[in-house]
Amino acid sequence: MSSGSQKKSLDVLGELTREIRQFTGLGASFYRAAAARIGMTVTDMQVIDILESIGPSTAGQLADLTGLTTGAVTGMLNRLEEAGFVHRERDPNDGRRVIVRLASGKDEMQAINSIFDAFGKAWDELASNYDNEQIAFLLDFLKRSNALSRQEIIRLQEAPEAEGEISSAPLGKVKSGRLVVSAGIYRLTLHADERITELYQARFEGPMPSVAAKDGVVTIRYLRRLLGMAGKQGASEVALNVTIPWQIVVQGGAADITAKLGNLNLVGLEVKGGLSMIRLELPAPSGVVPIRISGGASDVTVRRPAGTAARVHLKGWASAFVFDDQTFNYVGNDVRMQSSGFEPTASYYDIEVVGSASMVTITSG
Numbered sequence: 121m122s123s124g125s126q127k128k129s130l131d132v133l134g135e136l137t138r139e140i141r142q143f144t145g146l147g148a149s150f151y152r153a154a155a156a157r158i159g160m161t162v163t164d165m166q167v168i169d170i171l172e173s174i175g176p177s178t179a180g181q182l183a184d185l186t187g188l189t190t191g192a193v194t195g196m197l198n199r200l201e202e203a204g205f206v207h208r209e210r211d212p213n214d215g216r217r218v219i220v221r222l223a224s225g226k227d228e229m230q231a232i233n234s235i236f237d238a239f240g241k242a243w244d245e246l247a248s249n250y251d252n253e254q255i256a257f258l259l260d261f262l263k264r265s266n267a268l269s270r271q272e273i274i275r276l277q278e279a280p281e282a283e284g285e286i287s288s289a290p291l292g293k294v295k296s297g298r299l300v301v302s303a304g305i306y307r308l309t310l311h312a313d314e315r316i317t318e319l320y321q322a323r324f325e326g327p328m329p330s331v332a333a334k335d336g337v338v339t340i341r342y343l344r345r346l347l348g349m350a351g352k353q354g355a356s357e358v359a360l361n362v363t364i365p366w367q368i369v370v371q372g373g374a375a376d377i378t379a380k381l382g383n384l385n386l387v388g389l390e391v392k393g394g395l396s397m398i399r400l401e402l403p404a405p406s407g408v409v410p411i412r413i414s415g416g417a418s419d420v421t422v423r424r425p426a427g428t429a430a431r432v433h434l435k436g437w438a439s440a441f442v443f444d445d446q447t448f449n450y451v452g453n454d455v456r457m458q459s460s461g462f463e464p465t466a467s468y469y470d471i472e473v474v475g476s477a478s479m480v481t482i483t484s485g
Contacts (some may be wrong), residue, residue: 140265154235159437161418161478163188163196163396168205168222168232176221192376192397195419199478203439288318289333296387297366299358302341305329306355307376310368312384312403313359320361326354336364342372360384373415374398391415404428405467414474421481422471429468431458432482436474442481452476459484 148162155165163186170185171177177185183193197220200206204223211217247255297319301308306326313321320338322331330341342354360366365385370377373393380401390412391398397419400411404425413420416436424430432443437452444459462468473480 144269150239154232156416156476157231157235159476161396161416161476163418164200164205164478165232167193167196167200169236171206171220171222172233172236176219178217178219182220188375188396192419195397196478199419199439285324285328287322287324287331288316289320289338291317291319291361291363294319294336295364296336297360297364298337299360299366299368300337300339301356301358301370302339302372305342305370305372305374308355308370308374308378309357310377310379310381311357311359312362312381314362314383316359316361318361320358322356322358324354324356329354329356399423402428402469405469407467409467409469411469411471412474413472416475417477419479420473420477421479422469422483424469424482424484426485428484429459429462429466430482430484431462431468431470432456433470433472434480435472437476438473438480439478440480442479442483444483 151162151165151169155162166186167182170182179193179197182188182197186193188196197206197208201208206220207223208218208220211219250258299310299320319333319336322340327342330339332339332341340356340358360381362383362385365387367388368379368386368390370391371393374391375396377391377398377400379389379399381403382401384403385406386403386409387407388410389400390410391414392412393415396417398413398417398421400422402409402411402422402424405428411422432455434441434451434455434457435453437450438448439450441448441451441455443457446457448455459468471482
């Protein structure tokens with residue numbers, strides 16, 4: 121092959137790779153747009169579509185296909201079953217296995233089906249421009265591509281922890297801290313650590329983010345990539361020094377956020393962008409501490425210390441909403457509540473949840 125022909129071949133392969141990345145990115149964007157159209161979360165919509173396309177599946181199979189943990193999928197299935205979208209049953213051939221099936225007769229399923237039916241008709245029209253041999257080739261390519269994507273998801277999920285890189289910065293004379301995590305991240309784990317003498321310590325897995333620390337502001341920034349391409353952006357575990365007050369901002373979306381901030385002096389926390397799961401364990405507040413979660417989520421859990429007051433403003437839609445000892449189904453628009461014995465002059469958490477969510481739990485203990 122001549123050098124000119126080889127260069128042309130590489131150019132074509134490069135263009136093909138770019139189109140595939142765009143294809144997967146647009147697929148993720150379609151899920152987001154469809155979910156927003158009918159007031160569901162992206163992951164809920166994805167699971168329903170998987171069950172519609174491949175049929176009854178186990179929770180483990182759904183975890184493999186979505187890239188979520190089995191625990192996250194189980195929580196999601198609990199909500200979908202309670203809402204009447206799916207039901208679970210024992211496998212008649214293996215009593216140890218639980219099979220998940222789409223429920224029939226749910227009115228909301230008609231809205232979901234109409235979206236995918238319209239998309240399917242557009243695909244049928246596009247496919248009519250190709251003969252049987254070309255369609256067979258495309259089908260083989262897509263099957264191989266899907267198998268490759270599944271392998272990459274598993275590889276990223278099973279990446280050894282030893283691959284992680286460490287980052288830190290000296291505390292020096294810093295009197296207050298601000299942590300900013302920008303752009304999409306797959307998993308973020310935060311915790312307060314009495315043992316560290318540095319301003320912070322962080323360990324990263326997967327793609328290494330840009331990290332900067334100046335005047336107490338720690339910025340962790342991941343490069344933006346097309347969503348849906350081989351799973352995760354990356355994972356970060358960040359420990360914060362407990363001797364100074366902290367403000368925390370996570371922006372750009374995340375699949376899984378866990379924050380155990382038990383003995384931290386927290387002055388504010390904001391999470392914005394699409395989420396799958398977020399779990400916050402808050403410390404005792406000093407004054408009025410704002411907590412704001414926006415952008416939509418599958419599962420939001422906020423736990424504060426026993427006896428800590430809270431005021432809650434739900435500015436969106438939730439399939440299920442639990443506030444202390446009260447449980448509500450299908451609530452939204454503009455719900456305002458406060459904990460028993462709430463006193464506006466005392467220290468409390470001012471919690472605001474904006475956007476759609478499957479499950480919101482705000483409790484104490």
